[in-house]
Structures are given as structure tokens and as C-alpha cells.
Amino acid sequence: MNLVIVESPAKAKTINKYLGSSYEVLASYGHVRDLPAKNGSVDPDANFQMIWETDPKAASRLNDIAKALKGADKLILATDPDREGEAISWHVLEVMKQKRALKDQKVERVVFNAITKQSVTEAMNNPRQIDGALVDAYMARRALDYLVGFTLSPVLWRKLPGARSAGRVQSVALRLVCDREIEIEKFVAREYWSLVATLATPRNDTFEARLVGADGKKIQRLDIGTGAEAEDFKKALETAAFTVSLVEAKPARRNPQAPFTTSTLQQEASRKLGFAPSHTMRIAQRLYEGIDIGGETTGLITYMRTDGVSIAPEAIPALRKVIAEEYGSNYVPSAPRQYTSKAKNAQEAHEAIRPTDVSRRPAKLKARLDNDQYRLYELIWMRAIASQMESAELERTTVDITAKAGARTLELRASGQVVKFDGFLAVYQEGRDDDPEDEESRRLPAMSEGEALKRESLAVTQHFTEPPPRYSEASLVKRMEELGIGRPSTYASILQVLKDRGYVKLEKKRLSAEDKGRVVVAFLQKFFARYVEFDFTADLEEQLDKISNNEVAWKNVLSDFWRDFIGAVDEIKDVKVSEVLDVLDAMLGEHIYEPRADGGDPRQCPSCGTGRLNLKAGKFGAFVGCSNYPECRYTRPLAASSGTSDRVLGKDPKTNLDVAVKAGRFGPYIQLGEPNDYAEGEKPKRAGIPKNMSPADVELDLAIKLLSLPRDVGPHPEDGEIITAGIGRFGPFVRHGKTYASLEAGDDVYTIGLNRAVTLIAEKIAKGPSRRFGADPGKEVGDYPARGGKIMLKKGRYGAYVTIDGINATIPDDKEPDQITLEEAIALIEARAAKGGKAKRAPKKAAAKKAAPKKKATAKKKADSEPESGAKPAKKAATRTAPKARTSTAKPAAKTAAKAKPTAKKSAGKARG
Incomplete structure (x- = not known):
């Protein structure tokens, strides 16, 4: 019997069918070991000794592999054909050696690029040994990500309250987004005009031609900069005689793109x-x-x-x-x-x-x-079919036209394109992020030199140059690839991390930098400039590639990196938070403080008029506040140009007070009047702006309606208690006591009547408690005889999970919930049960609550500060000295699971590369 190890149970089933009864195929379920989320897991002072810890979820699977290995003649490691796959095979082999499960069995490594019977059979006939260079490259990358994440993130927590984490590649990708934001903010629109004539041939075929020259000089796109210049050319063209001066047709070929990477x-x-x-x-x-x-x-x-x-x-x-x-x-x-x-x-x-x-x-x-x-x-x-097809054959035609207007000679040009043979275009054409009208795709009518043309119309159009577009996810991936930042397998996880951290947001398929992300990048550019440089990051990737090619020693690369990096960390240790904020305040000044229309000081507080605005840091990140705090409590987000700066909409007809859209620390809101319009101790009335509405779209009438909420609808006929209507987290609602009922299509929160409100509340009571969070009846996964029941798949407030007998196990991010197998569900349930996953009783909850204050700060840091690799940060900043009692080898699985009790962490196998 030969034992084959693959990564996923889906592959295990398929490959077992291909290989037959003389093979047993088991799944490792991805990585089985990782660096524990604690100090000293990588020790630079001990020649980068790495401490590997067996994942508790993998312990039972490794035991199964060890048991199966006892009766096997050969161990065949068939994990994925890349650096991560090589590392998983190496980890499995190392654990088997520690368990002393390997005796005289032969160990082979096989790789296949496709899960087909032919590919698998060919791989089995061509085994090799584990590639040590690929494993070294994996360890170097893993150590680098750990050292950066666990060393730099604690610096961010101390110097930038509210910042969550920084990663080796993640931070450089974030810089790309932030740099584009700066380009957009600094962009100054430039006016230009275009003149396009619609001309007709003697056969009454019409086409368009653009003005490209006048009086012997070429006219470029931006050369006509004012309306007066455009009007001058318009007058000349209106009296001109048009003649074809040149017709040029050139053949062209367009080749297909390569198949997908x-x-x-x-x-x-x-x-x-x-x-x-x-x-x-x-x-x-x-x-x-x-x-x-x-x-x-x-x-x-x-x-x-x-x-x-x-x-x-x-x-x-x-x-x-x-x-x-x-x-x-x-x-x-x-x-x-x-x-x-x-x-x-x-x-x-x-x-x-x-x-x-x-x-x-x-x-x-x-x-x-x-x-x-x-x-x-x-x-x-x-794409694969098109890549092997014939080229498309085109004919590109250019027609030059002379326009004579008295002593003036003007030149126009028309371009067109004809597809003579579509070739690969019959199957596929590559998409574009920006798809402006392509003038060359137009087909021109037949014309000959010297032919007179008639002017049908003349379009004179004003334009303004536009700033560079924000990155889409596709264009950011493309730019990262061009710069050599990251690796193909890491792009998806990098983008996800940036969104999860709240550093960027995706709106209308475009990525924009959030204030939190901009502050982090400004901090890194000031104090760790080298480590967010594109060339430096690309060069480091090249060094990692050289390790995999066996050209350089992996520990030498780590040593060179760590020497300079820890020096930069040591330099900032004594810098005060106030000094950091002052530096960032100066760096981000143009972004934070826009020039005022009246030419006044942009840093003058708009509330008290005497204070000065400056950058401050709080529990939830950086914001702008008044220097007269606490007397003046004015705050707003960083970006003055975010569309949420203070804007007076008009007067409230009932109170004659100003109604304004204001920018608060926690987002935009509407306010009635100012504090000095109210009695002492009384606060101005405020109303939130619905999430699906832009502050820029709020006008006076709507603002007054929002300020009227919550409004009394009327007394309930049964008990006389007032029913109210308002807008909450989940949209408009009516409320009676503790019963909330969402409004339906056609209901208006500002005008809904008592009868309709009573009906909605009665229907809500009849439906029973809300199932919004976790009351999902679930979908059956399969029987679990060991516990006597069925495992159910459910959707909860925090994502999908499997459950049985009160044990709830979250489904990892890299798994599609609907594709979860019974074997995977059982493994998740068992791992959760081993960690005490059964629902706790009330007394235990009370005990846990009592102990909570001691761990509150640490738990917050763990939750908010995961490094790029996905492992959660330790309670303290990473140090350069590992505990002397540790060794570089992992403890046996059972002891590790019982003693270490590690914090939940994502496997490095989820973020490839």
C-alpha cells in the first residue's frame, strides 16, 4: 500500500479513484504547522531560529496520516506544485519524523499541473525529492512577513492609536492607492476646446473630421485653451471650402493575448x-x-x-x-x-x-x-482558444482634409478602421478599465484625393482635463505585477487585507484610500521610507526568487534585511506621539486643510473662531480637532474635501435656525443651529444621514425631514402607547414598545399613518422574533454518528458555520460554505470541541466577564492588528531574543494542542506566496 498526501479532501477523493486500491490518499487540509502568534517565533539573535507549532485543527489529521503510514510501503507527497505546496509537504514530513512514524518507507515528492488521470499517472511515474531551495524560499518569506508584522504593528499601536497593522507587501500596495489619491487632489483641471466637422462626400456619405492644424502649425489636443480661440477657428471653418488632400490606407495586424496567468x-x-x-x-x-x-x-x-x-x-x-x-x-x-x-x-x-x-x-x-x-x-x-488563433487583419485609413477660408488654411483629419479578417477577435477581445470611444473603429466612406466635400455641421465643444482615475482592483493588480511587488498567489489576499483593515474602500469598482490608510502610509513614508519604496520591495522579491533558485542563502537575505530594519524601529522608540502627529499634520496638510474661499487661515476653527485645527489621534484613529479642547469640541474627519465639510443649507422655517450638513468624527450629520443658539447644557438637534445617501445630495427640504425623526405616528389602539417612526441601522422602521417593524416598498417614513403602522407591527409580531442574526434554520451537511445527530450548516452574524450539539465551528475564509464536505465539517467540529467549543453556561459567562478587564487591552490589540500573513499579533512588541527553552522543532501534536492554546489564526496557506 502506498500512502499519498494531497491538500484538499476533494482532490483526495478524485485522485484515489485514478490510482486505484493499491493507494490510500489522505488530505492535509492545507498547512499543518505555522509560526505561533507570540514573541520569539522567529529569533534573529539565534540565526533566525523558527519555532513551528502544529495547528490544533491539523492534529487529528496528522495522527491519521501517522497511523496510515505504519502499514504503508511508500509515502508520496503530492501537494500543490508551487512554493507553498512544497512547504506543506516538508511540514508533513517533519511531523512524521517527530512522531517516529517513518521507518523504512521510501519518501517521494510528485507534482501535477492538472487533476486529470493522465497528469496524475505521469506524475507518479516521475517522482523526485523535496526541493530544499523552495522550502528555504518559503521559510524566508514567512520569516520576513512575521518579522515585519510583529515588529512594525506594535510600533503603529503605540505611535498611531487606531492603526491596526502594517505588512511587508500590504503597505506598499496601500501606498499605491494613497499616491493616486494625492495625484487626484493636486490635479488642476485645464480647459480645452475641440472642433469637429461633419462632412459629406458627393455621394452624400457623411463622416466626422477633427481640426488638427491651422496656418502651417499642428494643433494638439490641449492647444485650443479658450472659448475665444475656438470661436475664431469656428468662424474660419464656417466659410471654408473643404477638399480631400490625402487618403492613406495601411494594413495592420492585431495579435492575440497570451493565455491567462x-x-x-x-x-x-x-x-x-x-x-x-x-x-x-x-x-x-x-x-x-x-x-x-x-x-x-x-x-x-x-x-x-x-x-x-x-x-x-x-x-x-x-x-x-x-x-x-x-x-x-x-x-x-x-x-x-x-x-x-x-x-x-x-x-x-x-x-x-x-x-x-x-x-x-x-x-x-x-x-x-x-x-x-x-x-x-x-x-x-x-482566452486559451484565442491565444492559439490567427491574427486579426485590419485596414486603417487616414483622410487629411484641407479647409480654405480666405487667406487661412486649416487642416482636418478623419481616421477609421476596417476589420478585413477577424481572426482571434471572433472568440475573444481583452477588456479595458477605461473604454473611451475609439475613433479608429469607425468606418470611413470611399473618397479620393482632390474631391470636394460639403460641410453639414460643426461642433465646438468645451472640455476639461480629468485627474487620473482611481485604481480598480484589476488595474492595481496589474500595477503591482509591473512593479514586481508581491507574487501572483498573494494579490487577492493583499487586496482583501486592505479592505478588511479599513485602509481602503471599494466604491463603484474603484479603490479609494480611507483616512486611516493615508495616515499609516504617511507614517511609514516618514519613519520607514525605505520599506515602502517600490524598488526595495521588488528587489526583496528578487532575492526570494534567487533563494528558490539556490543562488543565495536564505539566512543571509534575512540578516541583511533585519539589520537595517530593526535599526529603523529602534530610532522611533523614543519619539513621542505628539511629535509623530505634528510631522503627519505637516505632511498631510494639503489633504487635511483646504484653502478657504475668503482667503482666511484654513486651520482656523469654524466653531469657536479662535482655536487652531490640528491632527489628533483617538481610539478609532486620527481626526481633526480644535486646539481649544475641551472648551471647543469641534471635530471632523481628516479629509476636508470628502464632500462632508460644513455646508449651511438654509433656515428652518419653524425656528429660523441654520440647518447645516456637518462633518463629524464618526461621519457626516445634519445639525439645527449652533450651541450658542440653545440654553446652557442643551445640545443642538442632530440627525444622521442614511448610509445610501451622499452628504453632497442632501438639500434643505430633506434635511428638515430628517431632523423631524423620530416622529410620533400616534397611539396604539390596544394600549395607547405612542408608535414612532424613524430611520435606523437597517433602514426606516416603526416602533411600538420593543417591537420594531421595517417599512416596506411604498411606505414613507415621513408620512406613514397610524393604521399602516399598526398593521406592520401586528405582522411583525405574528412572524415572531427577528432571524436577522443567527436564527437561520440551516442546511443539513450529514450524519455524525460519533455525537449522535446531524451536522447543520448555518449563516450567522459573523459568517457561515457548522454546528451540532451546541458546538459551533466557523468555516474558514478560503472555503466556500456551500462546498463544505462532511469530512471537513467533522474536522472543524472536533477542532472546536478540543478548544472548549460547547456553549457555555451562565455561571461560566459570569466568571469570564469578571476576568475580562485584565485582558481587555491585549485582546483589543490582537483583534485589530493582524499582520499580513494572517497570524494574530502577540501581546507585546516582537523582541529579538527568543526564550532559551524553545527549540526550532515543533512539539508533538498532542502536547502542542494541550499546552499552547494558541489564539485563533489563519493558516498561511490561505494567503499564498
Whole structure:
């Protein structure tokens, strides 16, 4: 019997079918060990000794592997074909050695790029040993991320209250977003004008031509800068005679794009399908691991974490055959196309992403896939097909036109394009983030030199230049790849971390920097400038690649990095928080304090008039406050130009007080009057602005309505208690006592009457308690005889979970809840039970509450400050000295689980690379 180890149970089932009864295939469920979230897990003073701790969730699985190994002749490690996969195999092997489960068994490492019977069989026939260089590269990357996260994050907590964490690559990606925000803020719009004439040929065919020259001088896009200049050209064109001076037609070819890499797949799925990179990778993982087709689970695409653009030679004939069958032999080029990557530091260790069997047309699989799986598979299939098709043949035509107006000679130009042969365009055309009208795509009528033209109309249009667009998720991934920052497998997790930390927000498919993110980047650029430089980060990635190629020693790379990094950390230890805030206040001044229309001091407090605004730090992050605090309590968010700066809307007709939109520390709100308009101790009336509404869209009438809430609707007919109407966290509602009922479509919170309110409340009472948070009846996963019942899958307030007998186990982020298997659910339940996961009784809750104050600050730091790797930070800043009693080897699984009781942390396997 041969024992095979893979990463996921889905792969284990499929591969077991392929290999037959002489093989037993078990899943490791990703990484089985990680660096514990505590000081000293990586010790620079002990030659970067690393302490590995077995994940409690993996302990039982490792025991199962050890038991199965006792009766096996050979251990075959078949985890994913990348650096992380190599590391998982190494970890499993190390644990087996510690358990002394390995005797005389032979150990082999195999890799396959696709989960098909042919690929798996070929891999088994070509085993190798674990690649030590790849493991070294993994350890170097893991140590770097740990050292940066666990050393830099505590500095942020102390110097920037409210900041959560900083990561080696995460911070550089955040800088890209923040730099773009600065470009937008500094942008000054420039006026320019265009003149476009609609002309007609003698055959009455019309087309458009643009003014490009006058009196022997070329006119560029921005050259006509005023309306007066445009009017001067307009007068000349209105009296001009138009003649064709040149007709030039040139053939052109457009070649297809290479098949997908991880990065380009994420970009195109974002542009064309609207998928977030993390969602794209979850679906791709499922397609790679396999879908049930005709009773057999089969991998539909090759491995989806790659920066290689080549296609395996044995797959190309099938692609060419399908092209000929679907589109004709003239769409098949004379020789297969070969691609090389232009990405910086591209490894190209694996082939591009393609269908494992291109004859599986998307339409035939539609019934077997859910909608998102089908759309992504179709995208991959079309891109792979197009990459091996003939080029598109075009004809680009340019027509120059002379306009004679007295002594003046003006020049116009029209451009057009005709597709003579569509080639790969019959299947696929790459998407674009910005898709302006392409003048060259227009087809021009037939014309000849010297032919007279008639002017039909003349359009004179004013334009203003626009700032560079904010990054979309696709364009940010593309920019990171161009700079050599991160690796294909890390892009999705980096973007997710930035959103989860509240450093960026995604609106209308564009990423904008939040104030919290801008402060963190400004801090890093001032005190850790080298570590957020693009070249430095890319060079470090190159060093990691050299480690994997066995060109440099991994500990030498760590030593060089740590020496300078810890020096920079030591330099800021004695800097006071007030000094840090003063530096950031100066750096972010243009962002924080916009010039005033009256030319006054932009830092003058608009509330008291005598105080000076400056940057302050609080529990929830940085904000702007008045220097006269506590006498003046004026505060607002950092960005003065966020659309929420103070704006008086008009007078309230009842009180004659000003109604204004104001910017508060916790967001925009509406206020009636000022504090000095009220009696001592009385506060101005305020109203929140609904989440789905922009402060800039609030006008006086709406503001007065919002200030009227909550409003009394009338007494309830049964008990006489007043029913009120208002807008809350979940939208408009009516309330009677402790019963809240949401308004339905057609109900108006400002005008709803008593009868309708009573009806809604009665219907709500009849429905029973709200199921908004966790009352989901659930979906059955399967029987669990060991505990005598069924495991249920439910959706709770904090995400999906599986439950049985009062034990609730959260489903990891990298797992699709609907795809969870019974085996995975049991493993999650057992791991949770081992940590005391059963619902606690009231006395235990009281005891826990009593002890809570001692751990409150530490728990807050743990919750808010996860480093990039996903591991939660320790209670104290990382030190450079490891406890002497520790060793570099992991403790046996049972002892580790019983003694360490580590904080919950995400496996590094979730954030690849």
C-alpha cells in the first residue's frame, strides 16, 4: 500500500479513484504547522531560529496520516506544485519524523499541473525529492512577513492609536492607492476646446473630421485653451471650402493575448465579470480541484497560481483541432504560438491557466456548473482558444482634409478602421478599465484625393482635463505585477487585507484610500521610507526568487534585511506621539486643510473662531480637532474635501435656525443651529444621514425631514402607547414598545399613518422574533454518528458555520460554505470541541466577564492588528531574543494542542506566496 498526501479532501477523493486500491490518499487540509502568534517565533539573535507549532485543527489529521503510514510501503507527497505546496509537504514530513512514524518507507515528492488521470499517472511515474531551495524560499518569506508584522504593528499601536497593522507587501500596495489619491487632489483641471466637422462626400456619405492644424502649425489636443480661440477657428471653418488632400490606407495586424496567468485572470474577471480577485481565486480553485462530470470528479483547468504564459506542447494540438472545428482552418496559424512573460521577476515555473481538456466546450458543462463557475470557465476556455488563433487583419485609413477660408488654411483629419479578417477577435477581445470611444473603429466612406466635400455641421465643444482615475482592483493588480511587488498567489489576499483593515474602500469598482490608510502610509513614508519604496520591495522579491533558485542563502537575505530594519524601529522608540502627529499634520496638510474661499487661515476653527485645527489621534484613529479642547469640541474627519465639510443649507422655517450638513468624527450629520443658539447644557438637534445617501445630495427640504425623526405616528389602539417612526441601522422602521417593524416598498417614513403602522407591527409580531442574526434554520451537511445527530450548516452574524450539539465551528475564509464536505465539517467540529467549543453556561459567562478587564487591552490589540500573513499579533512588541527553552522543532501534536492554546489564526496557506 502506498500512502499519498494531497491538500484538499476533494482532490483526495478524485485522485484515489485514478490510482486505484493499491493507494490510500489522505488530505492535509492545507498547512499543518505555522509560526505561533507570540514573541520569539522567529529569533534573529539565534540565526533566525523558527519555532513551528502544529495547528490544533491539523492534529487529528496528522495522527491519521501517522497511523496510515505504519502499514504503508511508500509515502508520496503530492501537494500543490508551487512554493507553498512544497512547504506543506516538508511540514508533513517533519511531523512524521517527530512522531517516529517513518521507518523504512521510501519518501517521494510528485507534482501535477492538472487533476486529470493522465497528469496524475505521469506524475507518479516521475517522482523526485523535496526541493530544499523552495522550502528555504518559503521559510524566508514567512520569516520576513512575521518579522515585519510583529515588529512594525506594535510600533503603529503605540505611535498611531487606531492603526491596526502594517505588512511587508500590504503597505506598499496601500501606498499605491494613497499616491493616486494625492495625484487626484493636486490635479488642476485645464480647459480645452475641440472642433469637429461633419462632412459629406458627393455621394452624400457623411463622416466626422477633427481640426488638427491651422496656418502651417499642428494643433494638439490641449492647444485650443479658450472659448475665444475656438470661436475664431469656428468662424474660419464656417466659410471654408473643404477638399480631400490625402487618403492613406495601411494594413495592420492585431495579435492575440497570451493565455491567462493568475494576475491576468484576476484582472479580466474583474473587468468582464465583476469578480473580486479573492472570489475569482475561490472559483478557480474549485474548477482546478474538480467538478462531478458524468459520475466522475474531474479537474477542469490547470493549476491556477502561476505567472507562466506557455502552454504544454501536448495540449496545443487539441487547441488547434478545436479552432479548426469551430471556426475553420483559416483561423489556425501555420505554427503554434509561443509566449514569454513581460512581468518583472516572472518565474514561469508552470504553464498558463487553460482547460485540461479543451474539447469540453463551456456550453456542454453549463448544467454541471453554477453560474459563476460557468462564466469563469468560459472566460478561461475562450482566452486559451484565442491565444492559439490567427491574427486579426485590419485596414486603417487616414483622410487629411484641407479647409480654405480666405487667406487661412486649416487642416482636418478623419481616421477609421476596417476589420478585413477577424481572426482571434471572433472568440475573444481583452477588456479595458477605461473604454473611451475609439475613433479608429469607425468606418470611413470611399473618397479620393482632390474631391470636394460639403460641410453639414460643426461642433465646438468645451472640455476639461480629468485627474487620473482611481485604481480598480484589476488595474492595481496589474500595477503591482509591473512593479514586481508581491507574487501572483498573494494579490487577492493583499487586496482583501486592505479592505478588511479599513485602509481602503471599494466604491463603484474603484479603490479609494480611507483616512486611516493615508495616515499609516504617511507614517511609514516618514519613519520607514525605505520599506515602502517600490524598488526595495521588488528587489526583496528578487532575492526570494534567487533563494528558490539556490543562488543565495536564505539566512543571509534575512540578516541583511533585519539589520537595517530593526535599526529603523529602534530610532522611533523614543519619539513621542505628539511629535509623530505634528510631522503627519505637516505632511498631510494639503489633504487635511483646504484653502478657504475668503482667503482666511484654513486651520482656523469654524466653531469657536479662535482655536487652531490640528491632527489628533483617538481610539478609532486620527481626526481633526480644535486646539481649544475641551472648551471647543469641534471635530471632523481628516479629509476636508470628502464632500462632508460644513455646508449651511438654509433656515428652518419653524425656528429660523441654520440647518447645516456637518462633518463629524464618526461621519457626516445634519445639525439645527449652533450651541450658542440653545440654553446652557442643551445640545443642538442632530440627525444622521442614511448610509445610501451622499452628504453632497442632501438639500434643505430633506434635511428638515430628517431632523423631524423620530416622529410620533400616534397611539396604539390596544394600549395607547405612542408608535414612532424613524430611520435606523437597517433602514426606516416603526416602533411600538420593543417591537420594531421595517417599512416596506411604498411606505414613507415621513408620512406613514397610524393604521399602516399598526398593521406592520401586528405582522411583525405574528412572524415572531427577528432571524436577522443567527436564527437561520440551516442546511443539513450529514450524519455524525460519533455525537449522535446531524451536522447543520448555518449563516450567522459573523459568517457561515457548522454546528451540532451546541458546538459551533466557523468555516474558514478560503472555503466556500456551500462546498463544505462532511469530512471537513467533522474536522472543524472536533477542532472546536478540543478548544472548549460547547456553549457555555451562565455561571461560566459570569466568571469570564469578571476576568475580562485584565485582558481587555491585549485582546483589543490582537483583534485589530493582524499582520499580513494572517497570524494574530502577540501581546507585546516582537523582541529579538527568543526564550532559551524553545527549540526550532515543533512539539508533538498532542502536547502542542494541550499546552499552547494558541489564539485563533489563519493558516498561511490561505494567503499564498
